[in-house]
């Protein structure tokens with residue numbers, strides 16, 4: 211049992227492959243569809259995700275696993291094949307988002323606590339039967355005047371640890387995702403300090419919860435300046451600070467670290483990962499677990515039109531391939547110019 215957890219966790223981040231985060235909640239996918247003028251119906255969401263999961267080259271060569279939303283893990287392709295089966299056939303691993311979202315936290319104005327622990331043990335059993343072999347839980351930490359607070363940080367770290375324990379008990383690999391947001395005008399050093407604090411608290415709570423580190427995946431933010439910061443930095447600076455904070459906080463027993471993109475441009479998300487791998491001598495496999503940085507391009511290319519199915523798949527394949535090359539430290543910016 212433990213071996214299989216370890217194997218899944220390892221496979222999720224190995225060989226340059228990374229994870230497609232396609233677990234947008236109903237409200238988030240509606241926002242994405244609004245931006246491309248597509249109505250967010252059950253069928254349109256199915257068609258869009260089916261297009262991604264049927265992208266053979268991307269799914270077989272570059273994508274190790276897909277994070278699904280509750281609706282999608284139960285959904286069938288147009289021809290009746292379960293979407294989960296499309297993912298499995300490509301030798302990719304289905305996963306499931308299990309948190310119920312970040313809600314305002316009492317006693318911590320401006321901060322959130324991620325909910326969804328009640329009944330989670332039973333839900334994980336059902337998801338396992340539906341094919342899920344890993345799960346995701348996202349804690350959200352904002353940076354601002356006087357925040358984050360210890361109140362919010364410790365509550366989120368404890369929730370992550372309880373979720374991870376329930377996952378491992380259900381033989382499901384937990385993706386532990388404490389996301390420090392890149393909104394705001396703080397500089398890169400403030401992001402470093404907050405992320406270091408967050409990761410220290412999270413690994414402390416994972417220890418108290420008796421989590422098997424070999425059977426989990428960490429999904430952190432990179433160390434970047436706030437989007438509104440006047441002091442933007444190079445790919446190499448982001449890479450150096452991100453690797454430094456990870457080396458200071460993440461035990462080498464953790465097999466893989468898969469980053470979120472968090473609002474970075476497609477190319478920056480790729481370039482930062484590539485620059486980290488080029489530093490070398492890393493104790494864990496580093497890879498991507500992107501939502502927006504893998505999907506913005508295919509969403510635009512597809513725009514809800516059946517005749518754009520091929521263009522959507524090509525755009526997805528291009529981004530998946532760029533990130534695969536980056537996770538091997540073989541990405542070159544001029545590859546980007548070879549349009550999808």
Ligand code: 13P
Pocket residue numbers: 231348387470471472473499500501502503
């Ligand atoms: P982004 O890459 O768009 O940040 O999404 C990844 C994710 O799964 C956030 O929870």
